[in-house]
Amino acid sequence: MNPNDLAVILVYVTGCTALGAWLGSRSQGLKGYFLGESNIPAWAVMISIVATETSTATFLSVPGVAYDGNFTFLQLAFGYLVGRVIVATVLLPAYFRGQILTAYQLLQDRFGGPTRTTASLLFLVARSLGDGLRLYLAATILKHLTGWSVETAIVVVATITVVYTFLGGMKAVIWTDVIQFSVYILGAVVALFLLAGKLPGGWHELFETAQAAGKFQVLNFDLDLTQKYTFWAGLIGAMVLNTSTHGADQLMVQRYLSARSQRQAAGALIASGFVVLAQFSLFLLIGASLWVFFRQFPPLEPFRRSDEAFSYFIVHYLPTGLLGLVIASVFSASMGTLAGSLNSSSASIVNDLYRPATGRDDERHLVRVSRLMTIVWGAVLGLVAFFAQFLEDNVVNNALAIAGLVSGILLGLFLLGILTRRVGQTAAMVGVIAGIAAVLGAKFGSALAFPWFALVGSSTVVAVGLAASLVFPSRSIDPRPVAE
Numbered sequence: 001m002n003p004n005d006l007a008v009i010l011v012y013v014t015g016c017t018a019l020g021a022w023l024g025s026r027s028q029g030l031k032g033y034f035l036g037e038s039n040i041p042a043w044a045v046m047i048s049i050v051a052t053e054t055s056t057a058t059f060l061s062v063p064g065v066a067y068d069g070n071f072t073f074l075q076l077a078f079g080y081l082v083g084r085v086i087v088a089t090v091l092l093p094a095y096f097r098g099q100i101l102t103a104y105q106l107l108q109d110r111f112g113g114p115t116r117t118t119a120s121l122l123f124l125v126a127r128s129l130g131d132g133l134r135l136y137l138a139a140t141i142l143k144h145l146t147g148w149s150v151e152t153a154i155v156v157v158a159t160i161t162v163v164y165t166f167l168g169g170m171k172a173v174i175w176t177d178v179i180q181f182s183v184y185i186l187g188a189v190v191a192l193f194l195l196a197g198k199l200p201g202g203w204h205e206l207f208e209t210a211q212a213a214g215k216f217q218v219l220n221f222d223l224d225l226t227q228k229y230t231f232w233a234g235l236i237g238a239m240v241l242n243t244s245t246h247g248a249d250q251l252m253v254q255r256y257l258s259a260r261s262q263r264q265a266a267g268a269l270i271a272s273g274f275v276v277l278a279q280f281s282l283f284l285l286i287g288a289s290l291w292v293f294f295r296q297f298p299p300l301e302p303f304r305r306s307d308e309a310f311s312y313f314i315v316h317y318l319p320t321g322l323l324g325l326v327i328a329s330v331f332s333a334s335m336g337t338l339a340g341s342l343n344s345s346s347a348s349i350v351n352d353l354y355r356p357a358t359g360r361d362d363e364r365h366l367v368r369v370s371r372l373m374t375i376v377w378g379a380v381l382g383l384v385a386f387f388a389q390f391l392e393d394n395v396v397n398n399a400l401a402i403a404g405l406v407s408g409i410l411l412g413l414f415l416l417g418i419l420t421r422r423v424g425q426t427a428a429m430v431g432v433i434a435g436i437a438a439v440l441g442a443k444f445g446s447a448l449a450f451p452w453f454a455l456v457g458s459s460t461v462v463a464v465g466l467a468a469s470l471v472f473p474s475r476s477i478d479p480r481p482v483a484e
Contacts, residue, residue, distance in 0.1 A: 008324030009331070012183065016176050016335065017163055040174055040258040046268035048255050049246075050275045051177035051184075051332075052340040058283060059184060059330055060137055064306030065229075066287025070217040072229035076451065077280050079238030081273040086239070087247035088266035094418055095253060096262040103253040103414075104352050110417040111425040113356060118432060119410055120352035123250055124345055126406035128377070131341040132384020133402075138334030139385060141311045141327065154385045157334060162378035165339040166371050170258055173339045180332035187329025188282055190322055191314065195289040198317065199296070206292050215288040226447040237451030244411035244454045251344040286310065338381065346373040405443060408454030409435040412461025423465050424474030431465025 040048075065073045094106055104123070108116035139153035146153070165173060196203045210216060220230045227233065246252045246269065259265035290309045303309055314326050350370045360366065412435055416423045423431075438460040442448045448456070 002320040002323070004320050005324030005327065008321065009328050012328040012331070013160055016179070017160070017167070019172060019176055019179075037171075038258055039260060040171075042259060042264035042268045044174055044178055045255055045259045045265065046272045046275070047181045048174040048177040048340075049252065049269060049272040050279065051181040052251060052255065052337055053245075053276065054181070054184070054279065054337070058279075059188070059334075060141070060310050061307040062280060062283040063287030063290060063310045064308070066215060066284040067291045067309045068306040069229075070215050071281075071284050071288075072217060072220045073284060074218050074277070074280055075220070075229055075231050075234030076238040077234070077273070077277040078231075079234045079236065079240075079451075080242040080276060081270075082235070082239040083242030084246060084269050084273040086243045088269050090418065091247040091414065092256060092262055092266055092269075095256060096265070103248060103250050104348065107413060107417060108356075111428050115413065115425050115428055116352055116356075118429065119248075119413055120250075120348045122406050122410060123348055126249075126402055127251065127341050127345050128380050128384055130402045131338055132381045133388045134334060134337055135381050136385035136388035137307065138330060138338075140308075141314065141330050150389055151386060154382050157331070158338070158378045158382045158385075160331075161335045161338045162342060162375055165342045166374045169370075170254065170343055173343050174255070174258060176335070176339065180335060183325075184329035184332040185279070185282075187326040187332075188286060191310075191318070191326055192282070192286050192289060194318065194322070195286065195293055195313070199293060206289055209292045209295070210288040213291070215291065225452060226449055228449040228451060233449055233451040237449075237453075237455055240408065240411070240458060241451060241454040244407035244458060248410035248414045249407055250348050251340055254340075254344045254347060341381070342374050342377050345377045346370045349373045349377075405439045405453050405457065408439065408457025409461055411454065412458040412465070415458065415462050416465045420466065420469075422474055423469045424472060426472040427465050427468035427474070428461075430468040430472070431461040431463075434464035435461035 062073065095103065104116045104119045107119050135154060135158060136150075138157050139150055142148065142153035142157060143150050148156075196206050199205045201208075220227070221232075222230050223232065224230065225233075256265040256269065259268060287306075287310070290313060293313070294309065299309075299312055303312065311330075314323065314330070318326055347370070350366055350373060354360070354369060354373075355366065409432055412431060413428060416428050416431065435457045439453050439457040442453055442456045
């Protein structure tokens, strides 16, 4: 790389680390480290929500979806909007009732400790697998740039993210998310204009060629449940998936609890859905543009996966200076998600597992353990990223499939706790076991597309939990629904 590009990247990375150190010096206690003192403005929470779900998988892999196909991926965003409204109206009131640090504390209040522990472990499994894939994708572009092995690139990206998350906690995560959002959107827009500019016919050729190839098709009303991107998979499947990922996942709940009020958190959440819709449109347009571009300027070797197309263009066609900017934007997308994952996983380990098991209540000690867990979880994500290189499918599909497998089960647990009186801990755990069996059967025993996995998991947990309550009547700590 040209020294100017390296300088841009170095300034960006150093700035994120310095910001984390400065904010870390201003954070006090567990609430400061995990929730930013619940004093983050709504607009920053909104941007953090978007940046957190916009990993390198979105930046590099979503363009690959349009490169291979068309804009039907956008139908998922329709369901995401509906899911956010459901979370804001049904689940947020429960989270803002009382003083909590993790979403799964509600499950202990309603059912008991084993349910809270189970939910936390499921969350940690999903986060480690999904975000390990995202870490791998960020490392691949660093590998192309430097000639390092993918293992070395994984270590470098993970270490940078661990350092500023370790130092600054949730304040560092959210405020660097704001910076990262600005950087990666600017990088994506710049890359798109360069793509169009390199075509002999410019924008006219881009739109005309892509339109003729059907790249701009958005709606697909096919009822085939094995297809990933249909209107029904988006409106129903993605709605349940988003309700679960944004309503029962500590990664997102932690951001809502960082807002100044329930009303501000709800506004930030719903507004983020419209930003994600616009963002998906931008990345899909980049993918369609790449397809037009590489028809005229074929790569030296065919791409093994479609999500390699954008990274190839970045490395081989961007001029000095702009290359550094776009690479920084790739790291922005990656670091935003990974930092949030590290902080929320640390919060769950300390508050849902370590604290109840040890009975330790010394905040200074717990903050030290939290920082240690940030390092440990960074190593876990690195290990998952190492094995991700052996996957064949597009990374974003794998990441969304993992989210659907686990988050639907968590959503089912929360619905049992919020909406029913009759289900106790034993019946809820029976529902969880049935839900796990159902989603594993859907994934490995059928051709069902991943947007439906969360619906399978959540509906199974609720139905079986209710049925099991007839055999195992409630003996919960508090039989009242959380919504009361």
